[in-house]
Amino acid sequence: MFVGDDWAEDHHDIEVMDSAGRRLARARLPEGVAGMVRLHALVGEAAGEAADGAEVVVGIETDRGPWVRALVTAGYTVLAVNPLQAARFRDRLGVSGAKSDPGDAHVLADMVRTHSHELRPVAADSAQAEAVKVVTRTHKTLIWERTRHTQRLRHALRDYFPAALAAFDDLDASDTLELLGKAPTPAQAAKLTVSQISASLKRARRKNVAVKAASIQAALRERHLGQPEEVAAAYAASITALIAVLTTLNTQIKALEGQVEAHFGRHPAAEIILSQPGLGVVLGARVLAEFGDDPDRYTSAKARKNYAGTSPITRASGKKKVALARFVHNDRLIDALLTQVFSTLKVSSNARAYYWRQRDRGKGHNAALRQLANRLVGILHGCLKTGTRYDEATAWSHHAELATG
Structure with missing residues (x-):
């Protein structure tokens, strides 16, 4: 079953939908324990005799808070939907411009029913990372x-x-x-x-x-x-x-x-993060906080770079193809990563050489900084995946070979 949850400060508009797109239930629930109890009852009634084996997927436009935590704890698959994505999907269902909270719940339910494979599940970060x-x-x-x-x-x-x-x-x-x-x-x-x-x-x-x-x-x-x-x-x-x-x-x-x-000193990944060039305790804590520590959240270094907003996006149409900077990103994370870049340029000769290679290729200052940040995110991903500390020679060996080849 698929649940659309349009949340507000004091209530939630809920719609439960089956795999065929039929509405099974609709309600406005209060925020808090009473609302969560009613949501479980609503889902149970809609599922009927198959309640024990039913898989419930919830779409909601946030990824934090006690309500989301309760949904995850209950065993539901919770998909965090970007409000911009929901707005674009709403336009697919109707072009009149009409909007309502129950209507938004319907949009979210239908969105997770048809596009759950393209949406991001809420990260299962540890309490320490939170x-x-x-x-x-x-x-x-x-x-x-x-x-x-x-x-x-x-x-x-x-x-x-x-x-x-x-x-x-x-x-x-x-x-x-x-x-x-x-x-x-x-x-x-x-x-x-x-x-x-x-x-x-x-x-x-x-x-x-x-x-x-x-x-x-x-x-x-x-x-x-x-x-x-x-x-x-x-x-x-x-x-x-x-x-x-x-x-x-x-x-x-x-x-x-x-x-x-x-708090950062007690996290098991602190030692690896502090070994990265340009990261001290406060800046390393910010990087950990914004990336989270869910081991399954980033399937590859590319996925982590995309979330960081350091990797470029490509716009291609006809014979025109350009690579542009990402302007939709986690502002706090990109702020921390660019601060790391400035510090890294002072302590790493390989990072400085990499930066100047980008400049020699015709890239501007900001583009070269983003490219270096992108490289550092990839290095961090590798260290976290393998559980190893940063090593200057290992991190830049491939680029050193390219520079001398």
């Missing part, structure tokens, strides 16, 4: 939030206190936030003494404190175009609030980093 994903995603989200608030702080300072931008390089650094909190207006900042500035720099464990303190004081006392005193005071109140948010974010990012290290 825990790593939770803390790494929150950690990265807080970093993104810190960047957004830092940009807001920069824009505010540019509008009324440009001397601060000349004085401080890192606006989200603890010493910068401390000094701006003490003196949020140009007039107050000009009165800061070298000893006050030095004390903040020492607490932040800066080097060359005396030189930096004198430089910061000089920059804060430079004459700049400003705002009337009343406007400056209003800006000062605004950035004081931003400073409080940034200070809290810094504290929580540091605390979550410890949780990322702890």
Whole structure:
């Protein structure tokens, strides 16, 4: 039997369909235990006497959450359907543009009935990998939030206190936030003494404190175009609030980093992932979290590369054939992989040689980086499949032969 599950925050629209496309049941179920119990009853009633041997395939537009976990635990085959795929399939069933939640449940049921072989089952990741994903995603989200608030702080300072931008390089650094909190207006900042500035720099464990303190004081006392005193005071109140948010974010990012290290360190694949060039604890944890650890999820290195979004897509029509970058991908994963690439270029001579070979072939900088990321994903896949650590000579032996041949 095939089940379409159109989920919302507090309910699920369900349609049960047989292999011939006949609707066996339809219902709106509440989220939670009560809804899951009713779903099991609905499936059981539809299956009748064959309930014990029935195979149930569920299509739903998400791959996480307690509802999905309960479906997998119950023994159902759960297929995660991309909302874009469902929208395209809906257009095949009708071109009027009509849409409803029960109608979406019907689309999902019919989609898994006819195209289940082309859809991705929900990965059976371990609880350890799920825990790593939770803390790494929150950690990265807080970093993104810190960047957004830092940009807001920069824009505010540019509008009324440009001397601060000349004085401080890192606006989200603890010493910068401390000094701006003490003196949020140009007039107050000009009165800061070298000893006050030095004390903040020492607490932040800066080097060359005396030189930096004198430089910061000089920059804060430079004459700049400003705002009337009343406007400056209003800006000062605004950035004081931003400073409080940034200070809290810094504290929580540091605390979550410890949780990322702890959860990742307990995973059995951590040693192999950390052996990869350019991957440290935090970045390695992100890569593990986004790839997952289901051993059957990626049937080949190509499948892992396709999911990563590093492999190109081909568009061919008539005599025209082009290879393009994938723009539909896991943003968090591609961010981690490209960060790994930049680090790898510094530590691996083979990776640098591979990058420059791509440039010599006429590829641009970004295309060469993606190609190197694609190669690194393939190396990681091989290491994880064979349970071996990264070895520079083994990983690049084939390309070294091509380069010298």
